[in-house]
Amino acid sequence: MIKILLHTVLRGLSRQKVYSLINILGLATGVTCTLLILIWIEFETSYDTFHQDVKQIYSVYENQKYADGDIFSVYSTPSPLAETLKKDIPEIENATRIVSSWGQLTVNVGGRNFIEKGGKIVDADFFKIFSFEKIYGDTTNCFLNPNSIVLSQKIANKYFGDINPVGKTVVINSKYKFEVSAVLENARENSSITYDFLLPFNFFQEFWDYDLKDWEANTFHTFVKLRKNANRNDVRKKISKIISKHVLNSNVELDMQAFGDYHLYSINKGSAGPIWYVRLFFIVAIVILLIACFNYMNLATARSERRSKEVAIRKVVGAQRRGLVGLFLGESLFFTIIALGISIVLVELLLPEFGDMINRHLELNPGNYKFFFATIIVVLLTGIVSGSYPAAYLSSFAPIQIIRGFSRHDSALVRKILVVIQFTMSVALFISTGIIYQQLAFLKRSDIGYNKDNIVYVELGGNFNNNYEQLKNEWIKIPGVNWVTAANQMPVNFANSTWDVNWSGKLKEAGDILFQLSFVDFDFIETFEMNVIQGRTFSKQYGADTLQFIINESAASKMNMENSIGEKLTIWGKKGHIIGVVKDFNFNSLKVGVDPLIIMRNPAAFKYVGIRIGKDRQPVIINKIRKSWNKILPEIPFTYRRLSDDFDYFYQAESRMSKLFLSFTLVAFIISCLGLFGLASFITERKAREVAMRKVFGANMDQVFHLLLKDFLKWMLFAIAAAWTMAYFVMEWWLNGFAYRIHIGIGIFLISAMLTFLIAFLTIYKLISSLSGIAPANMLKYE
């Protein structure tokens, strides 16, 4: 029976080449998109699963509760937490702190200097919790020696070439000597924890002069490994109040997140994390697959006229309906399997491109059992869904009707509905893509309260202030350099906050309010072209000006001050006055609003130098900046960044999403057009006689053309109306996630309608015109 099925299908394929091609291409496109998305989803969900004990590993985080009822969750925890947890909670077997090396380090290896930013400082338990593969050396006791360093393979190769470097020496910032005790594999693509090298904590204390006993400063990620069979919820309860045991009136409760969830799930309530994109694109995959399945249904049932005779004969000679359903399902599965073959080739070809688009290195790995099963499920589902309606419909033919000659079964309505759904989904995707692009453009060009363009900045290590003064003096002389300033952070990544702020008139019941803090130099406000709306900026006229504060509008309003100039402010016990109010500017993504901010001058905290340069001849200016740097700091390579690039980084996820959406919209449209073409050819076939009759009785070609076109356009209109409604509500919901958003305009909707009509018209034009040009005698004779 299967042999016969194969024969029938293969012969059908070769006889109706266009039909088969449309069908297979439609399915192949749908399956390709789905497989690409599944490979990506598989990658995203595989994050950190390579650690042997991933199910026992948890990331400890803080829930900070604020006056307005907000809970702010952060991974940053105090230094003594890891050790305390390990000591106090019997279920916790290991605990480690992890922190990135602050800023860049200069590593000297055999007289050569390397600037490194990818160092991590970790506790000895790091190696017991995580399972990064060892290549050379031993990690068991390596951090008992405070002068141990563990390198990644990449860095080991960079420093020492292809040899075993264990025992070799490296010098950090010309002062700290370390001996290589082990080399680990490079952090994998799907690892949340990345490292170029690992250093022990005593270095941290010494180098940055950090008080590792301080319970009030949140700096470190804390990871724990529970003992086997430990109850996670028991541990959660036990750790919840630990901070308040060490910090008076603490507003912090601890909780833990399974390490397996670390990459995809956000710890902040109400924010979904990357899992949102995974889910969204899973839905997109299903939608595209459905569009492809509808295509198949459409084309398969359109062929019912031809197939009805076969069904009738099979029934007359003894086929049961069940057997026929099996036959048609088998057929659709067969088509899907051919499509899968094409898809695998397409996936292989498109994967690098797709990976670039989403900034991931993806590989097709047929040995991956998850992917293998997913593919089988996709094929089965596609085959069954595509074949379901044709099978139910075709197998329902009563042989007597066909033999009697009443073979005109009307499945036209169902087919029209299928095409309408296809177009609804495609148009909705189109509108959504348009709106996403508009929102991104809006975010990029909207007034963020300062001028992010034409700013370059450099990170300065070593003796900052000494070097900074020299550099500033040199740079400011360069024609085209307008302003030079320093700060602890650039206004794209403010991540320094405190609730330890007091002001006169602060209400007790106001509770704690979280203020962002920024430490800046003179000329900061001027360099970034921020607007001072009250008072003044920091100025050398007032000496160091270190105990004065500039606040932003939001801070003024939180403090309930109408005229804040001259008001007293105490931060961390240091008293000062407010000297200026700056107009709110966005120092984070526009997805979130502006937090209250306090700016003070604190040279001890400076880390970056920001330079405003002229619009013209920027490469020349930057080259001059580089030359001065090389003169003053010859041993450190010059690297700089543009602030506007960092700004774009905020919207990278959205930008990627919009590119993906655009691609999938194109795919959806292509498949839908195939479906429309199928429907049109079917209707053309059916209407041939009607057209012939109309012509006999006097209709001219134009009238026939309009008659046929009107029918199609009516259905397209339905699709557009449905898509408009759907897209509007979904995109309203999406936009509501942004603190700053566009209002959806009618433009994109009108464009979508015009485009749809145009595409539909072009798809069916040829068919309809061939029909309206038909000689009636041919049709009538045939009938």
Next chain:
Amino acid sequence: MIKTNNLVKVFRTDEVETTALNNVNLEINNGEFVAIMGPSGCGKSTLLNIIGLLDNPSQGELHFNGYQVEKYTERQRTNLRKENIGFVFQSFNLIDELTVFENVELPLLYLKVSSSERKKRVNEALERMNIAHRAKHFPQQLSGGQQQRVAIARAVISKPNLILADEPTGNLDSGNGEEVMNLLSQLNEEGTTIVMVTHSPSDADRSHRIIQLFDGHVVTENMRQKL
């Protein structure tokens, strides 16, 4: 073998009701060759389809091999049909995508006959119909006469005891028609009951009995001398 009691068939559309068969009573015995004749639209094909279990009567009884079958479900009718009845149509009704061999083999597949047995029987049937040399051809590659011989091979392959033929020579020239009628007569001589709808008096002459229909009624039944 077949007995009908007051068989009525009414076709209804939204506005029109047409009575195709009106109180038809007839009996066909094993081994008989019966021709059904009458003007176009008199209900000949409708009667044949009901006897062939392709259609249900609106009223009345239908007995087949002693069973009362007019209320049978689709499944029951299919089972009864595939084991007992072979069909020959005016327009041959072969499946275009299947070869001659596969077309003839089809009923055996649904009877779950083993592969080797199928091959043997199909080859025998094709030999008998004198088209074995065309086994690998597709229906469109054959002449009308050859197609009808394939259709007859298909009808007899399951060794049915009843063959229903609806104007089997209607689309054939006289030479091919003659050949087809010879085959049917031969099958009847071997014991197969044959019921044939025809317009052709000469084809009807081959039968034992002619049933004349007019406007859904049986008008006359003429017994004929067996040739």
